[in-house]
Amino acid sequence: MNFSNLIDLIRKNIQTYIIIIALVAIWGVFAIGTNGLYLSPQNISNLFRQMTVTSFMAIGMVLVMVTGGIDLSVGKMAGFVSVIVALFQRDVWFRFIPDQPILAAFLSVIVGLMVGTMFGAFQAYITAYLGVPSFIVTLGGQFILNGGILLATQGKTIAANQPGFSTIGQGYLESPVDWILGIVVMIILFVMVFLTRRNKKKYGFQLNPIYKDLIRTSLISLLILVYIFVVNKFNGVPIPVIILAVTAIIISYISTNTKFGRYAYAIGGNREAARLSGINIKKEIFLIFSLMGLLCGVGGIVLASYVGFGTISAGQGYELDAIASCVLGGTSTLGGSGTIFGALIGALIMTSLNTGLQMMDVAPAWQYVLRGFVLVLAVIIDVFFKKSNN
Amino acid sequence: MEHDIILEFKHITKTFPGVTALDDVSFQIKRGSIHGVCGENGAGKSTLMKILSGVYPYGEYEGQVFFNGEELILEGSSIKQASEKGIAIVYQELTLVPEMTVGENIFLGKEPVEFGSINWDKVYCDTQKILDEYKLDIHPQDKVKNLGVGKMQMTEIAKALSEDAKVLILDEPTSALSEAEVAQLMKILRTLKEHGVTCIYITHRIEEFFQIADSLTVLRDGRVVTTNIIDAINSQKLIHHMVGREMNERFPKGNRKPGDVIFEVTDLHAKDHKDREIINGVSFSLRRGEILGIAGLMGSGRTELVMTIFGEYAKITQGTIAMEGKPLSITSSHDAMKHGISLVPEDRKRHGLVLIQSLFKNLSLPNLERFAGFMRINKNSELIECLKSANELEIKAPNLFIPAESLSGGNQQKVVIAKWLMSSPKVLIMDDPTRGVDVGAKYEIYKIMNELAEKGMAILLISSDLQEVLGMSDRIMVMCQGHTNGILDRSEATQERIMTLATGNCLEKQNHEEVLQ
Numbered sequence: 060m061n062f063s064n065l066i067d068l069i070r071k072n073i074q075t076y077i078i079i080i081a082l083v084a085i086w087g088v089f090a091i092g093t094n095g096l097y098l099s100p101q102n103i104s105n106l107f108r109q110m111t112v113t114s115f116m117a118i119g120m121v122l123v124m125v126t127g128g129i130d131l132s133v134g135k136m137a138g139f140v141s142v143i144v145a146l147f148q149r150d151v152w153f154r155f156i157p158d159q160p161i162l163a164a165f166l167s168v169i170v171g172l173m174v175g176t177m178f179g180a181f182q183a184y185i186t187a188y189l190g191v192p193s194f195i196v197t198l199g200g201q202f203i204l205n206g207g208i209l210l211a212t213q214g215k216t217i218a219a220n221q222p223g224f225s226t227i228g229q230g231y232l233e234s235p236v237d238w239i240l241g242i243v244v245m246i247i248l249f250v251m252v253f254l255t256r257r258n259k260k261k262y263g264f265q266l267n268p269i270y271k272d273l274i275r276t277s278l279i280s281l282l283i284l285v286y287i288f289v290v291n292k293f294n295g296v297p298i299p300v301i302i303l304a305v306t307a308i309i310i311s312y313i314s315t316n317t318k319f320g321r322y323a324y325a326i327g328g329n330r331e332a333a334r335l336s337g338i339n340i341k342k343e344i345f346l347i348f349s350l351m352g353l354l355c356g357v358g359g360i361v362l363a364s365y366v367g368f369g370t371i372s373a374g375q376g377y378e379l380d381a382i383a384s385c386v387l388g389g390t391s392t393l394g395g396s397g398t399i400f401g402a403l404i405g406a407l408i409m410t411s412l413n414t415g416l417q418m419m420d421v422a423p424a425w426q427y428v429l430r431g432f433v434l435v436l437a438v439i440i441d442v443f444f445k446k447s448n449n
Numbered sequence: 450m451e452h453d454i455i456l457e458f459k460h461i462t463k464t465f466p467g468v469t470a471l472d473d474v475s476f477q478i479k480r481g482s483i484h485g486v487c488g489e490n491g492a493g494k495s496t497l498m499k500i501l502s503g504v505y506p507y508g509e510y511e512g513q514v515f516f517n518g519e520e521l522i523l524e525g526s527s528i529k530q531a532s533e534k535g536i537a538i539v540y541q542e543l544t545l546v547p548e549m550t551v552g553e554n555i556f557l558g559k560e561p562v563e564f565g566s567i568n569w570d571k572v573y574c575d576t577q578k579i580l581d582e583y584k585l586d587i588h589p590q591d592k593v594k595n596l597g598v599g600k601m602q603m604t605e606i607a608k609a610l611s612e613d614a615k616v617l618i619l620d621e622p623t624s625a626l627s628e629a630e631v632a633q634l635m636k637i638l639r640t641l642k643e644h645g646v647t648c649i650y651i652t653h654r655i656e657e658f659f660q661i662a663d664s665l666t667v668l669r670d671g672r673v674v675t676t677n678i679i680d681a682i683n684s685q686k687l688i689h690h691m692v693g694r695e696m697n698e699r700f701p702k703g704n705r706k707p708g709d710v711i712f713e714v715t716d717l718h719a720k721d722h723k724d725r726e727i728i729n730g731v732s733f734s735l736r737r738g739e740i741l742g743i744a745g746l747m748g749s750g751r752t753e754l755v756m757t758i759f760g761e762y763a764k765i766t767q768g769t770i771a772m773e774g775k776p777l778s779i780t781s782s783h784d785a786m787k788h789g790i791s792l793v794p795e796d797r798k799r800h801g802l803v804l805i806q807s808l809f810k811n812l813s814l815p816n817l818e819r820f821a822g823f824m825r826i827n828k829n830s831e832l833i834e835c836l837k838s839a840n841e842l843e844i845k846a847p848n849l850f851i852p853a854e855s856l857s858g859g860n861q862q863k864v865v866i867a868k869w870l871m872s873s874p875k876v877l878i879m880d881d882p883t884r885g886v887d888v889g890a891k892y893e894i895y896k897i898m899n900e901l902a903e904k905g906m907a908i909l910l911i912s913s914d915l916q917e918v919l920g921m922s923d924r925i926m927v928m929c930q931g932h933t934n935g936i937l938d939r940s941e942a943t944q945e946r947i948m949t950l951a952t953g954n955c956l957e958k959q960n961h962e963e964v965l966q
Binding site for chain 2: 258259261262263264316317318321322324325328329331332333334335336337338339395396
């Protein structure tokens, strides 16, 4: 890698750097504003847990937006799933298998995932095969789901707090289990560095200097360990954070290392070129919106478990948070580009703002105003940097 | 003598970081003449025109431009200034709003307003006046999206004229036009000349200079090679000036011997989604190692035919497509590729490339199945294969990780060709493979085509450039209104014969004079 390549690399990733710097800056401001309370183990733990629900949707939204679509129904879909799951807990599991919390939790998850995927597939079919723009389909979907939530709850709050099920959203992985997990992940990361290098060598490619790979991997490992260290001072690693990490890794892998992922980016980059390259666009779009439904299922389950209730307002406005996270993380609203990692950082920023402003007792009205400004400001900075690159 | 010169460039130098785009360019343009500017891509034509139209404002370049004897000073963001002074540019990519009418487009941004509301009667009345004055055959109330490319071009010209342009810059106006439309454009330009409008004419089709231009400036690597009266030069010499090396012929000689028939289309009929029969009776056969040219006017169904064969356009209602004797059923590009058919599409930016993606992702897009199982793409072998094919076609790029949009037109086209060659097709369809590509890159693409044919690949070549079809093909199929109107052997094909067939006549009854009018 020569000098100009390095500059190219920095240029290509400048968005990522800026957003990370922004995140650190936001944390800094809040840390000062709350006399360090903001960075307390308890708050860090809560922060990451709170970001999980919208993060599941943001992850799916990246793929949807990469293909040039949008999904406005995700918030209500997660809400609907959470309500259905709660309903099943109260009216089915509690009645027929009251003494088997683990099985009940397991069945709740299955039901939640199925409901999400099925509704996702329903919208996906209309978008992909009947050719209705996703904006319209999912706007309609949002209304339908809202009605569905009202019908299912009859306007009442439904408890979803059986002990097994609650663990999903409220549980912790405590020391030393989380330490062991962290170290295993670390070992896997380092082994992968060497495997990738060996593979590249086999094909005769020039390799990066090894210290670069090692520094990068060490930094990631260090972040993981610091995180575990900090949250262990409170209760440990929240279970939903682990579910989110696994989901993010899987979807990220799919987006960069499989045909499915590559086709999504090609469709968003140039639909016609993708079509003439033999890509089955309808099938691809169908699968992506269905996957979005599945991820809403995951989000809805975590939501129900974390809150402990299915309520009529569940998931209200989450779709906007998810879209904002993607945009903050560099996903193009025109399609063709965007990363899962970026969306996660975006979600973390949105959540950081939420909790920080709450801790500083900012009035809710001003919270909205500030969050809106941050979103638009981020895009302005992005546009500015893209221009100066050209 | 002084006022005879409308435009003069004096020692223009324009540098970009690392590149000198224009180097001490000086030449003059006579009032009321049609002045051709030619050169390969990157020779500096566009940069020069951008200075003239104010995209690069005064002060960003060295030297002086004199317009009507006065120094032309265009300040920043002054594209409007240029048009106020009477310099208008008609871009290669048309800049009309498709959903608006001709009149709305022409008056866009300068609508006549009375008491805050637009006087539409005046818009259409004035539009009609302009159209009549220059004998442009368009209706002011037609929506632009319903016009053909030729008429869109006319609208664009009318728009420039409505601003009272003294100098009209035409940047590759004919690259998307059929022969008939080109002829009409030439007529319009001559009318403009009679009205005293000066035209600067840029094109890659050098024959057009001899048809229309009064004088000519040749640029190479940012310098003026020669600025000449047109009579003193021939096309051989012109090409020599442009590329700076002797190019004995525009088309490299191939040494190919077509083998047995590999691909056959018999009596093909097809209907598009609006149920119009756009293909009605196409038959041809293609042999191994043969280049079959398809000629025809715009709207004759050339592109529609190959897109249908490729499974991506119209529905076949009758007739067969057969590969190696076996009939094929193709309903998508995926099917076509599976059967060994590849298509280099007509418009590389719209159909060929994902411009924002890197070269290697573009190259491997139709071929991912070779590198990927259900789960994983083997990126290493993907890269190796892409490198190999990029090297084979001599694509000039620093590496394969840069986005496709950063390459020149010729290299982009090579990427599109390479992308489709990686799937090792038996039949390669090339739809206008050299459109908007400079002379040097054209020659390289021709060479690639010859090599492929020599290796036994069967090639179907569509081109709107008749010279190209004549120069490259072993046989030429001429299409007219969706059907085959004759297949000519290379030895018997002439420009006149092709035009006769393309306009719907039979060769027996041909009458050159009539046809050419």
